[in-house]
Amino acid sequence: MTTATSVAAVVHDHLVTTHAPDADHIPSDYDLLEGGVLDSLTLVSLLSWIGRRFALPIEELDLDPQRLRSIDAIAEFIEAHTQAPSR
DSSP states (O other), X not given: OOOHHHHHXXXXXXXXXXXXXXXXXXXXXXXXXXXXXXXXXXXXXXXXXXXXXXXXXXXXXXXXXXXXXXXHHHHHHHHHHHSOOOO
């Protein structure tokens, strides 16, 4: 799997392209919900994209919107759920 930095870059590119086309850059710690980049509908769209892009079973995960408030938080969420199980 890619590093958290790479995941954050992929998430950033998706957010800028899909949800904030007028922004060239969104800081990785920017509150996407409070800042209006994401709302309840776009959050659902983002989760669907995360599931497809990173092969995560989104419908089976415990989702807390607070864990998806920034690019850093989204990258951490993705990394936490794509780690290989320890043996």
